[in-house]
Amino acid sequence: MGLLCAKLRHCCCSCFLRFSTQSPPEAEEFQVLILGPAASGKTELGHRLSGLQRPEDDQEATNGVRCYNASISSEDLHRPAVKLKLTEVGGNTEMQRLWRHYYASSHALIYCFDLSTDPEHLQDTFNLLAESLKGTQLAGKPVLLAASRYCDGVQLYDVEYAFGLEQLASSCNCPLLICHMDEATDLQRGIRWLCRQLLARKTQLERRIRYDVNMQVWQRRKRSLLSSGKLAQVHRQRFRRQHRKLWPAVLGFGESTARPNTAPPTIFFVRSPQVENPKDN
Ligand SMILES: Nc1nc2c(ncn2[C@@H]2O[C@H](COP(=O)(O)OP(=O)(O)OP(=O)(O)O)[C@@H](O)[C@H]2O)c(=O)[nH]1
Numbered sequence: 001m002g003l004l005c006a007k008l009r010h011c012c013c014s015c016f017l018r019f020s021t022q023s024p025p026e027a028e029e030f031q032v033l034i035l036g037p038a039a040s041g042k043t044e045l046g047h048r049l050s051g052l053q054r055p056e057d058d059q060e061a062t063n064g065v066r067c068y069n070a071s072i073s074s075e076d077l078h079r080p081a082v083k084l085k086l087t088e089v090g091g092n093t094e095m096q097r098l099w100r101h102y103y104a105s106s107h108a109l110i111y112c113f114d115l116s117t118d119p120e121h122l123q124d125t126f127n128l129l130a131e132s133l134k135g136t137q138l139a140g141k142p143v144l145l146a147a148s149r150y151c152d153g154v155q156l157y158d159v160e161y162a163f164g165l166e167q168l169a170s171s172c173n174c175p176l177l178i179c180h181m182d183e184a185t186d187l188q189r190g191i192r193w194l195c196r197q198l199l200a201r202k203t204q205l206e207r208r209i210r211y212d213v214n215m216q217v218w219q220r221r222k223r224s225l226l227s228s229g230k231l232a233q234v235h236r237q238r239f240r241r242q243h244r245k246l247w248p249a250v251l252g253f254g255e256s257t258a259r260p261n262t263a264p265p266t267i268f269f270v271r272s273p274q275v276e277n278p279k280d281n
Pocket residue numbers: 036037038039040041042043044045059060061062063089090091092112147148149150181182
């Protein structure tokens with residue numbers, strides 16, 4: 001009996017050890033792009049999601065790119081923990097030209113907009129979103145719309161309906177959700193939704209990113225090859241021109257009497273009647 005107990009204890013201990021030494025499942029990592037017009041709250045959101053306090057003296061516009069890390073615990077999602085690598089690109093007109101360079105390598109988009117602006121500005125904001133989604137490497141990827149500056153009386157579903165955001169999302173095959181970034185619980189709901197979308201589509205998204213990034217590299221290479229090809233062509237043309245100039249000069253020394261290819265087939269004279277019979281008159 002004592003031997004049996006000892007054996008059982010040994011077995012239980014080894015099982016416990018096996019469980020305790022087993023590392024927890026690794027967090028799934030995703031690249032998320034934060035875009036939106038200037039002063040729409042991107043930097044603010046980046047700080048809120050990463051749990052960092054934004055310094056008082058750091059209120060200026062982003063002239064380039066800012067990166068943040070956000071960890072979403074597994075208890076919230078009932079799945080492996082998720083690490084979001086957030087990349088914010090500045091929103092002014094000059095910075096908007098850089099946006100497309102980040103589409104291919106991103107798993108998802110968080111698009112910020114200022115809810116307190118007038119309808120015309122909001123329309124411009126969503127036109128910009130449509131430009132970023134339609135026919136680009138962001139099409140088909142999850143999109144979270146984050147409304148900054150809570151505005152009394154404006155409901156998010158009204159914004160979604162008035163600006164045709166659902167139609168835009170379905171035309172680009174993008175799962176889309178809209179949330180308030182000023183309300184902590186609503187922002188959490190949005191982020192949890194985004195993480196669930198990312199986990200559910202992980203394999204397809206990774207395959208897509210690999211394809212798009214490889215395509216980008218190949219296109220860059222093709223462009224450089226083409227430009228070097230053009231250079232070689234210029235060199236060849238210069239070489240040919242030199243030949244054309246040199247060849248008649250060499251022939252001109254009299255070593256060859258061959259007629260040029262461009263000469264007429266026969267040489268003939270045309271006599272005028274006056275010259276033929278000058279004594280007839
Ligand atoms: N009250 C309030 N203020 C906000 C909110 N979001 C941003 N702000 C303020 O608006 C200003 C601009 O916000 P940013 O987060 O820097 O804007 P941004 O989108 O990063 O702008 P760019 O970097 O220029 O593209 C800052 O002073 C913020 O404190 C919000 O939701 N509520």
